[in-house]
Amino acid sequence: MKKIGITLLTALFGGAVALGGYKLMENKQSENASIEERQDVYFANNPIKVSSSGDVDFVQAAAAVTPAVVHIQTTYDGSTGSSGGGADPFEDMFRDFFGSPRSRQRSPVQASGSGVIVTQDGYIITNNHVVENASKIKVILPDNRTFEAKVIGRDPRTDLALIKVNGTNLPIVKLGNSDNVQVGEWVLAVGYPLSLQTTVTAGIVSAKGRNIGIIGEEESGRQGYYNQQQPQVRTGIESFIQTDAAINRGNSGGALVNTKGELIGINAAIASQTGYYAGYGFAIPVNLAKKVMDDFIKFGSVKRGYVGVTFQELNADIAKEKGVKQITGLYVNDVLENSGAQAAGIRKGDVITRVNGAAVVNSADLQERVARLRPGDKVQLGVIRDGAEKTFTVTLKDDQASVAKSGSKRSAEEIYNRLGASFTPVSNSIKQKYRISGGVVVTAVHRGGLFAEYEIERGTVISSINGRSVAKPEDIDAALAAGSGEMIRIKGYSPDGSMITMSFPITSNR
Numbered sequence: 001m002k003k004i005g006i007t008l009l010t011a012l013f014g015g016a017v018a019l020g021g022y023k024l025m026e027n028k029q030s031e032n033a034s035i036e037e038r039q040d041v042y043f044a045n046n047p048i049k050v051s052s053s054g055d056v057d058f059v060q061a062a063a064a065v066t067p068a069v070v071h072i073q074t075t076y077d078g079s080t081g082s083s084g085g086g087a088d089p090f091e092d093m094f095r096d097f098f099g100s101p102r103s104r105q106r107s108p109v110q111a112s113g114s115g116v117i118v119t120q121d122g123y124i125i126t127n128n129h130v131v132e133n134a135s136k137i138k139v140i141l142p143d144n145r146t147f148e149a150k151v152i153g154r155d156p157r158t159d160l161a162l163i164k165v166n167g168t169n170l171p172i173v174k175l176g177n178s179d180n181v182q183v184g185e186w187v188l189a190v191g192y193p194l195s196l197q198t199t200v201t202a203g204i205v206s207a208k209g210r211n212i213g214i215i216g217e218e219e220s221g222r223q224g225y226y227n228q229q230q231p232q233v234r235t236g237i238e239s240f241i242q243t244d245a246a247i248n249r250g251n252s253g254g255a256l257v258n259t260k261g262e263l264i265g266i267n268a269a270i271a272s273q274t275g276y277y278a279g280y281g282f283a284i285p286v287n288l289a290k291k292v293m294d295d296f297i298k299f300g301s302v303k304r305g306y307v308g309v310t311f312q313e314l315n316a317d318i319a320k321e322k323g324v325k326q327i328t329g330l331y332v333n334d335v336l337e338n339s340g341a342q343a344a345g346i347r348k349g350d351v352i353t354r355v356n357g358a359a360v361v362n363s364a365d366l367q368e369r370v371a372r373l374r375p376g377d378k379v380q381l382g383v384i385r386d387g388a389e390k391t392f393t394v395t396l397k398d399d400q401a402s403v404a405k406s407g408s409k410r411s412a413e414e415i416y417n418r419l420g421a422s423f424t425p426v427s428n429s430i431k432q433k434y435r436i437s438g439g440v441v442v443t444a445v446h447r448g449g450l451f452a453e454y455e456i457e458r459g460t461v462i463s464s465i466n467g468r469s470v471a472k473p474e475d476i477d478a479a480l481a482a483g484s485g486e487m488i489r490i491k492g493y494s495p496d497g498s499m500i501t502m503s504f505p506i507t508s509n510r
Helices: 002-031 035-045 058-068 286-299 316-322 340-344 363-371 401-405 412-419 428-434 473-481
Strands: 069-076 109-117 123-126 136-140 146-148 150-155 160-164 186-191 199-210 240-243 255-258 262-271 280-285 309-313 330-335 351-355 378-385 388-395 421-425 440-445 461-465 487-493 499-505
Touching (some): 035 286, 069 123, 123 286, 199 363, 309 363, 309 499, 316 330, 412 473, 428 461
Antiparallel strands (some): 123 160, 186 255, 240 280, 309 330, 330 351, 351 378, 421 440, 487 499
């Protein structure tokens, strides 16, 4: 009997040591696990409940999600050009999508938004513009628990930010797959609109892959989209999920979920002339958010690769002008020197129609897919060349590679001269026609300049350069200086009234 007791005690002790060792190893591994891997562990033990009919209904989806959608309150010291307290000449016309109106006062001001808890130990995904330049970030859970948060990383190019609170066993929202989202499917928007408590609204997915031209643009650049952005960002990555679920100021950074209670997007902007719900909201796809979050955790910053082409979205008119039969896809204007595209054999005049097997209709389709990858990753591009389909494997290069090869940065004056154009401020009638608060008109295009080279015509209206609004010729120098690398990005309207977005290198490759 004594031997049995000793044997049993030895077995229990051995089991405890083994379990402890396993737990120690598990904790060690979890430090290096991705957001999705951490979620897999949680939902293996805490599956989302399914109704007796076999499908998750709105009630159950809302119940699964709302505990992990948080209220974010930010404080600004009033001394910086911040999201909450910076002075802005257009503040009388615009209010922040995520909360309180801007103020010129120097005393501390507050704003608010939403966020989504994605790990039990307190990682929270939200919008960059919700927490940008905040001196204090307070997170309030639906059960009234309150935490101070710190910023892990911000990415103005996707308008995403990852923040962290010191918590344990926090409720989380399951990450879904935004590639599987279908136009017409039901979705729920969850957040804290208009300083209300947790609010759930329902709607459908109205469209996918929307590029509305606001990331990297000042609010004043284009009226009707309410969202505060970082004006000095050169290139925004947009491929929004569009929904008609009611979204208002304060929903920014909140959850867009499917009826399974899975996160498919982060609410970021609304289309409205008043700043309040007018029918359409826009969310950042969760598949892009996954990559951004994991980069912040693993590297401390977003690692982004680039293909190395400048392109133009095709339609019937542009296809006719370029002499191609394809009326959808991206027409390659140039292939940048020493880029992955050049090494793979992509040529000027190719039409990009697929990326990793998925159809490319507009720039958002390519941008968002590539933005999920890192330098060194490979991407398959399907192109039409001379009427034949070809596939090229492109190894992405670091998006700073062109900067390193360019030597010293050119002065704004030098770049301005390279444009080869003259400008004048837009008239009031043009402002009203295009619903813009300012811009410049191209009054002359000089032979040998970049504008002539890239067929930017006299009469073109330019609302922004390198993501910075321009209202008079003097603004162009500052906008050119705000750019990085060897590329210029302009937005505006062609003389026939169609919206244009163009990117081209400072140094001609033609």
